[in-house]
Amino acid sequence: MMQFIMTLPWAIMLILFPLTGAIISFLWSKQGNKIGLVTITFVLISVIFLAWSIIEQDVYLHTIGGWDAPLGINLYADGLSLVMLIMTALVGLGISIYAISYFSADQSKRFWPLWLLIIAGLNALFLSSDIFNYYVALELIGLAAVSLTALGNTRKAFLGAMRYLLATLLGSLLYLFGVGLLYHGFGSLDIATLSRNVQSTPVLWVSFALMGGGLLLKTALFPLHFWLPPAHSSAPAPVSALLSALIIKSSFYILIRLWLSIFGPLGDGTVESIFGLLGAGAILWGSFQALRQTRLKLLVAYSTVAQIGYLFLAFALAMSGGSIAWNAVVFLAFSHALAKSAMFLVVGNLLRFGGHDEIIHLDRVAQRLPITTAAFALAGISIIGLPLSGGFIGKYFLLESALLQEQWGFVIILLLGSLLSAAYIFKVISHFFTPSSTPHDSKIIPANMEWAALLLALAAILLGLFSSSVLSIVDIGSPFELEGEKL
Amino acid sequence: MIANKNKSEDKIIRLLLIMLLTLIASMVAYAVLSLPESATNLQRLVDNNIDISGVSNPVTAVLLNFRVYDTFLEMVVLLVALLGVWSIKEVPIESMNDLKNPVLDTLVDLLVPFSLLVSIYLLWVGAHAPGGAFQAGSVFGAGLVLLMLSGRQPFLNFKGLPLHFALIISVTLFISISIYSMFATGELLKYPLSQASSIIFILEGMATVSIGLTLSLLFYGIYTKKKYK
C-alpha cells in the first residue's frame, strides 16, 4: 500500500490540482472559498507525499511526453525545489485560510481562480528544469500577480499594479532575450544539457547579463526595487502576503538555479561581488526606509526590500564559503516567506480593525487583538533573526560564513541590518500597547484571519527548531555543488 | 522623468541613458556577431524524431508534441490574461456598441466567413505545412474582432456558462489528456504512438476555439463601454 502511494505521480498532481481547482472556481464562482480550501489541502498532501518519496528515493525526474531533454522538457525536483514547494504549500494554506473571510463576495469571485493559477504556476516553475519553460511560468505568475494587485480597487492599487506590470514585463523580455542567446549559443534549453555545453564566451556572459538583469528586476533587488513598495503596500492583505512571500522568490529561485548549474562554474567572482554589494545596499537602504515609514504596510514592504538583500549577500559569501552560505539562502527565503506573509496578514487585520495603518495611531491593539499581536511579535523575531527562529538560523549561517572568510565588511552589514530591523519592529510593537491620542472605533476580526497569521508566524519559529531536518532535505541531490565539482 | 524642473538636467540624464544603453547594446551586438555561422540547436533532434511525432510540420511537432508542456502553460497564460482583464474591469457582455457603418457592414459580411474559412484551413494544414492552432486561433479571433467592430454582438446569444466553458475548453482538454497519458503511458502528455496525430488534431482544434475566443474577448474588454461602479 505504502509502495503504491509512493509511486503515484505527486509532482504532476501538484500542477494539475490547482489548475483544476482554478477552472472549477471560475465556472462555479459562488463556491470559491470551499473549492480553494479543498484545492490547497490537496496541494499540501501532494507536497507531503512528494517529499516522502524524494526523501526515500532520491531526486525526482520525469520526462514529459516521453521526450528526454534536450528535445523535450524534464520535470526535476531535488532538495532545493522541494523546500520551495513546501514553502508554497504552507504559505498558500495560510493565505487561503485568511482569504475566505477577508474578501467580499465580489472580490472572492475574482481572487480564487487567479490565486489557484498562481499556485499552479509556482509549482510548475519549481518543478521545471527548462529555461524557456521558466519564461512561460514567469509570465503566468506575473500577469496573475498584477491582476490580483489591482484587486485592491483603490487609486494606489491601480497605480502600483501598473508600475508592477511594466517592471515585470520588462524583466520577462530581458530574460527571454537571454534565453534566445543562450539557446543559439549552446544549443539547448535544458539546464542540465546547458551546464555540460557551456563555455566562457561573450554569448554566455551577455545572456547572463540579460537574464540576470531581468530576474533581479523581478526579484526587486536594490536599486531595482522601485516598483515593489507601491505594489506590495497597496494590494489587498492576502495578495501583499503572496507577493512578498512567494512571487519574488520564484525569480530568485531561477537565478540560483541558473547560477549554480550554468554560469557559476565559469565565473571569476565578479558577479558574486556585485551581488554582495547590491545585497548590502538593499539591507541598509531597505531598513532605513522601513524605519522612516509612518504607515505600517509600507514599513513591512520596505522590510521586504531589506530582506531580499540578505539573499544576495549569500551569493557573495558562497563564492569561497560554499554550502553554508547556500543553506543560509534556503533558510532566509523560507523563513522570510512565512514571517512576511504573517506580517502582511497582521497588517490586514489592523487595517480592518481600526480602518487605518498609521503606526502612531495604533490603539491598544495588544489588549484587543492578542493573537494578531502575538503573530506580529513572532514574525518580528524571525525577521530580526533572534535565536531559535528560522530567520536566526539563516543569519547565523551567513555570519558564520562571513567570519570564516574574514569578510569583516559583511559581518558589520549583517549586524547593522539586524539592529535596524530590531529598531523598526520594536517601533511598531511599542505602539501596539499604548492607547492612541485619537481613539477610534474597531471592527471585529474573524478568528481565522487572526489564526492564519499566527500559524504562519509560528511556522517561521518552528523552522528554526527543525533546522536539521530541513537541512537534510535541502541536501538531497546536492543542489549546491557546482556542476563542475559533481563530475 | 524628474519632470520639467530643470530642462538641462533632464537632457544630461537622457544623454547618460543613451550612452549606457548604447554601451549595453554594442556588447549584445558583439555577442550576437561572435556566434559561429554553423548552428548549434535542436534541429537535428527534431528531424530525427519527427516521424514518430504524429505530424510532419516541425513547428507543429515542437508546439504540440516535443514541447507540448509549454503550450499547455501558454493556454493557462491566455486564461490568466482574460481573468485579469475581467477582474480589473467588469465586462458587460450585453451592452451594445452603436457603430453601424454600411460600407463596413458589407466588408465584414465578406471578411468574417472568409476568416473562419482561413482559420479552418490553417488548422487543417498545420499538421504538414505552415499553420496550426496558434495561427488558426488568431485568425479566428481577428474575425470575431471585425464582427465586433461592425457593431455586431457575437457573444449576445452565447454568454454566461456556455461561454465560460468554451474559454476553458483548451486547458480542460490539456488536463484531461495529461491524466489520460499518465494512465496510458505513465508519462505526462506522452501520446500512444497510434493516437498521436488524432490527439494533436483534437488539441489543436480546441486550442483554436479557446485562443480565438480569448483574444477577441480581450479586445472586447477594452472596446466595450466602461461601466462606472
Added chain:
Amino acid sequence: MEIIIQIFDVLLCIVLLWVGWQSLSSTNLFKAIVLFITFGLLMAISWVRLNAIDVAIAEVAIGAGLTGALLLAALSKLQKTTHIDKTSHISVNSK
C-alpha cells in the same frame, strides 16, 4: 540575384528600425499606433524572408491585426476619458 536580395535585406532592416523609432517618437499617438501596425506588417515580411511562414501568419493576425485593434480601441477610450475627466477630475480627487 544574390546582390538584389542583400540590398533588399539591408533596406528592410533600415526601414524596420526607422518605422520602429518613428512609432515611438511620434508626438501624435494615433500616428504612433498606425506606424506600429505598419511595423508589424514589415515584421511579417521579414519573417517570410527568414523562412518563418508559421511566424509570419501569427504576426499578421496577432502582431499587426489584433494588437493594432487593441491599441486603437484603447486610444479612442483614452481620448474620450481624458476629455470627460477634465470635469469629473475634481470629484475623483476629493474622495
Added chain:
Amino acid sequence: MNMLFIYALTGTGLFFIGFYALIIHTNLLRKILALNIMGSGVFLVLISLAMRSGHSSPDPVSHAMVITGIVVAVSATALALVLMLKVVDITGKPDLHDQEDE
C-alpha cells in the same frame, strides 16, 4: 559575414530603441508600445539566428518559442491596456505621476 546577422543586429537595435523609449516616455500607451517593439526585437534575433543552420529549413524550436512569445505578448498588452484605462479613469491622465503621492 552572413547577411542574416544584420537581422539579428536590427533585432538588437529595436530592443534597445524600445528600452530607451520605455524609460523616457511617461505616457503609459507609449510605454506599452515600447514594450511591444522590444518584444519584436527579441523575436527577430531568435528567428534570424535560427536560419544559421546549413539545412534547407530553419530551426523549428526557435519558431515555436517565438509563436508562444507572440501570444504571450498580446495577452500582456491587453492586460496592460485595460489597467492603463483604469488608471486614466481614476487619475484622469495616462501616466504614473500622481499628485496624491506623499
